[in-house]
Amino acid sequence: MGRNTEQQIDGEAFVLPAAMIAGATFCAAESEVCSRICNAATGETIGWQEHATAEMVDRAVHAAHDALIAWRHTTPAARGKLLRKIAELLEADRARLSAMQMQVSGKPPFEADLDVSDAIATFSYYAGLCEDASVFAAEPVALPDDALLAERMHEPVGVAALIVPWNFPMVTTAWKLAPALAAGCTVVIKPSELTSPTEHMLAAIVSEAGVPDGVVNVVNGGGEVGAWLTTHPLVDKISFTGSTASGRKVMQAAAHDMKRLTLELGGKSALIVREDADVVQAVSLAVGGAFANAGQMCSATARILVHDNVYRKFMAAFETAVRAVVVVPPQGAEGADAAMGPLISAAQHARVAALVEAGVEAGAQIAFTGQLDPACADGFFMAPVVIAEPAADNMLWTDEIFGPVACVKSFRSDDEAIALANDTRYGLVATVVTNDEKAARRYKVQLRAGLVWVNTPQLIFPQVCWGGFGLSGIGRELGVAGLRSYQELRHTVGMRA
Numbered sequence: 396m397g398r399n400t401e402q403q404i405d406g407e408a409f410v411l412p413a414a415m416i417a418g419a420t421f422c423a424a425e426s427e428v429c430s431r432i433c434n435a436a437t438g439e440t441i442g443w444q445e446h447a448t449a450e451m452v453d454r455a456v457h458a459a460h461d462a463l464i465a466w467r468h469t470t471p472a473a474r475g476k477l478l479r480k481i482a483e484l485l486e487a488d489r490a491r492l493s494a495m496q497m498q499v500s501g502k503p504p505f506e507a508d509l510d511v512s513d514a515i516a517t518f519s520y521y522a523g524l525c526e527d528a529s530v531f532a533a534e535p536v537a538l539p540d541d542a543l544l545a546e547r548m549h550e551p552v553g554v555a556a557l558i559v560p561w562n563f564p565m566v567t568t569a570w571k572l573a574p575a576l577a578a579g580c581t582v583v584i585k586p587s588e589l590t591s592p593t594e595h596m597l598a599a600i601v602s603e604a605g606v607p608d609g610v611v612n613v614v615n616g617g618g619e620v621g622a623w624l625t626t627h628p629l630v631d632k633i634s635f636t637g638s639t640a641s642g643r644k645v646m647q648a649a650a651h652d653m654k655r656l657t658l659e660l661g662g663k664s665a666l667i668v669r670e671d672a673d674v675v676q677a678v679s680l681a682v683g684g685a686f687a688n689a690g691q692m693c694s695a696t697a698r699i700l701v702h703d704n705v706y707r708k709f710m711a712a713f714e715t716a717v718r719a720v721v722v723v724p725p726q727g728a729e730g731a732d733a734a735m736g737p738l739i740s741a742a743q744h745a746r747v748a749a750l751v752e753a754g755v756e757a758g759a760q761i762a763f764t765g766q767l768d769p770a771c772a773d774g775f776f777m778a779p780v781v782i783a784e785p786a787a788d789n790m791l792w793t794d795e796i797f798g799p800v801a802c803v804k805s806f807r808s809d810d811e812a813i814a815l816a817n818d819t820r821y822g823l824v825a826t827v828v829t830n831d832e833k834a835a836r837r838y839k840v841q842l843r844a845g846l847v848w849v850n851t852p853q854l855i856f857p858q859v860c861w862g863g864f865g866l867s868g869i870g871r872e873l874g875v876a877g878l879r880s881y882q883e884l885r886h887t888v889g890m891r892a
Contacts, residue, residue, distance in 0.1 A: 411595055413445035413615055417458040418608035421451050428616065430588045435737045436501035436724035436774040444588050446616030452583075452623040455612040459554045459581035460629045462609030467551045467579040474577055475525025480604040481573075482518035485511060488600065492565065495593050497725040500564070501774060503733035504725055506688060513855065514569035514597070520857035521577040521878065530875055536886065544891045549882035551579035552655050553631030556624045558645070560637050561587035561739050562691040562797075565597050567659075570861070570872045571634045572601075572611070578881035580632065583612045585621050589739055621645075628652060632881060635659070636693075639795075639866045646869075657870035657880050659693070659862060661795040662823035665816035666696035667838065669809070670704045672828040676850065677701075678712045683852050684826055685801035686720060686735050686779050691743075693867070694824045694853055698792065699803045700812050706805045710783070713803070714763045717779050723768040735765075737775040738798060744775040747798030751780055754791035760784070762803070793819070809834060817843045822864030824848070845871070 412420040413427070423429060428446035433439065447455075485492065489511050496507035524530055536545035557571040568584060575582050586594035594613065601611050614620055618641075625633050625648040632655040635645045639660040649656045666684050668677040684696035701709045721734045738744045755761065762783035767776055779799040785792040792802050806812040816825055825844040829835050835849045845863035848854070855861065855873075862871035870880050 408440075409442040409592070411442065411444045411591055411615065413447040414451040414455055415595075415598055415613040416451065416455045416609075417462070417612065418602065421447070421454075423448070430617070432499065432589070432592065433740065434498055434501065434774075435739050436497075436726065436771075436776075438741070438773050438775065441498060442592065444591050444615055446588070447614040447620050449623050452614050452620060452627065455583045455614050456554060456556075456624070456627045456629045458609040458612050459583050462607060463551075463554060463581045466581050466607065466610050469579070471525040471528045471531045471577070474579065475522045477604050477606050478518050478522035478525060478573060478576060481601055481606075482515045482522060484600045484604055485515045485518065485597075488596070492593065492596060495596060496564070499590050499592055500561075500739060501725055501736040502688070503736050506736070507725070510563060510566045513566045517566075517569040517857045517873070518573045521573040524875070524878060525577050530878065538888070542891055543888055545886060545888045547884060547886050549578075549879060549884055552881055552883050553580060554629055555580045555582045555632040555634060555881060556627075556630045557582050557584045558621050558624070558633070558635040558637065559584065559586055559594070561589040562688060564590035564593040567636050568594055568597060570857075570877070571636075574872075574877040575634070575881045576606070576610070578878055580881045581610045583614060583624060583630070585614050585616070585624055588615060588617050591615055622648065625649065625654075626651065630654060633657070634872075634880070642868065655880075655883075657862075657872065658868040659870075659872060660866060660868040661821060662693040662695065662863065662867050663698060663793065663795050663819045663821045664694060664696045664824045664826075664844065665698045665700055665842075666826040667812050667816060667828065668699070668701040668705065668709060669812075669827070669829040669831065669834060670702040671830045671834075672702075672705065673830065674705055674709050674712055677709060677828040678716050680826055680828060680852060681713060681801065682716050682720065686717075686799045687853070689735055689738050689777070690779075690799040690801075691739065691797050693795070695797075696824070696826050696853075697796065697801045698816070698819075699801055700806050700815055701803060702812075703805045703807050710762065710803065713781065717763060717765050717781055720765045720779055721768070722765060722776055722778060723770050724774060735779065735799065737771070738777055739775065741775055743798070744777060747777060747796060747800065750790065750794070750796050750798075751800060754782070754785070754789055757789055758786055759789050759791050759802075765799075787818070795821070809837065813838065813841050817841075820866045823867040824853070824863070826851075826853070
């Protein structure tokens with residue numbers, strides 16, 4: 396083990412190593428597991444991902460543990476300098492990173508480039524926090540006895556396991572990795588085996604930036620690798636993004652050693668169109684909220700609530716817009732105009748199609764669908780689907796589909812809209828379209844969601860925390876709270892000098 400593996404990420408085929416530990420690559424023997432990496436837009440095999448063994452996971456965690464003391468005692472300014480360098484290298488490699496996003500995930504060019512921008516912004520933001528250093532300083536705490544001096548401080552939690560999904564590779568990793576490094580934690584990253592090439596490129600950039608060996612390690616594979624990582628006794632913190640079902644398993648694993656935990660899970664979010672809304676704007680937000688990234692977003696606002704007085708006007712405009720969505724592969728002359736890409740895999744395509752079929756069999760009515768370009772024949776593409784007035788218990792209305800499926804219901808009052816929007820076990824985001832400031836304030840207060848957008852697309856900034864209520868997870872990412880999730884709060888009390 397420990398030998399280099401051949402990687403040809405820009406060529407016709409590549410093999411990615413099972414693990415990258417303390418600056419060395421570790422390759423699986425021929426008898427070990429190796430999974431196929433496909434181009435989601437064509438279905439073609441473009442490479443292979445070796446899977447880590449339990450011994451490799453153990454070695455990676457020990458490497459992070461060994462590197463922890465030195466890394467946690469670096470100054471915030473020194474850590475910020477490295478984070479700033481990572482952001483600069485990401486910017487310099489933007490074209491190649493975007494191309495890999497398009498090749499693996501089939502993302503349209505604008506979505507792939509936006510992902511790179513999000514990662515750059517995240518590393519830049521946490522670099523700025525480190526450079527300012529005020530969030531790392533000890534703070535005085537007032538006590539009733541003037542003879543005593545108390546302080547509170549935040550210190551790195553330790554070794555963090557970062558388990559990231561396939562829908563936003565590199566972006567979700569940046570959301571976890573940047574604050575973890577800023578806090579002084581060392582990490583072991585487990586990417587999705589479906590989209591690991593981009594994560595490997597990011598890991599190479601982290602190394603190039605000068606982050607010391609052992610501070611950032613990568614282990615690749617499926618659920619078994621994640622299970623070995625989350626149950627390892629030297630892991631102090633787990634940050635997981637994925638399905639609610641998988642999140643439950645991670646939470647159970649964390650309970651044994653009381654590991655610190657952040658879970659960013661699913662969603663079934665609402666977009667509310669009030670009677671006074673600009674319908675053109677509402678339709679634009681509905682298309683983007685439901686069908687961006689082919690609907691493979693935990694934040695997809697796939698439950699669209701429209702006031703009865705504008706319902707027909709909205710549906711007519713929504714149909715026109717959905718039928719105009721350009722669904723084509725990202726490569727080629729037409730790819731530059733693509734508005735929606737494919738689902739990530741054949742299995743995901745089959746899953747979403749089966750859910751739509753089951754929902755229809757249970758009584759849901761398809762109002763209209765989008766169109767697929769003939770060039771989509773070989774990839775994992777699915778045309779947008781819009782369901783009108785599903786029953787309150789229909790799975791297409793209640794369950795996270797994670798595909799290009801939107802449901803529309805009418806409402807007659809703000810009370811009804813708020814009740815319908817909150818009638819879910821999730822609580823990640825919501826969008827409100829209204830020109831009434833008083834109504835907007837009410838929705839912002841009463842909607843049970845971690846983030847509410849008013850008259851805006853799904854803008855996400857590293858300064859604004861991300862996370863939700865209920866089955867949408869535990870804890871918050873991004874913002875100062877994202878940094879604090881990788882820190883332990885401590886207090887000291889002593890006699891004044």
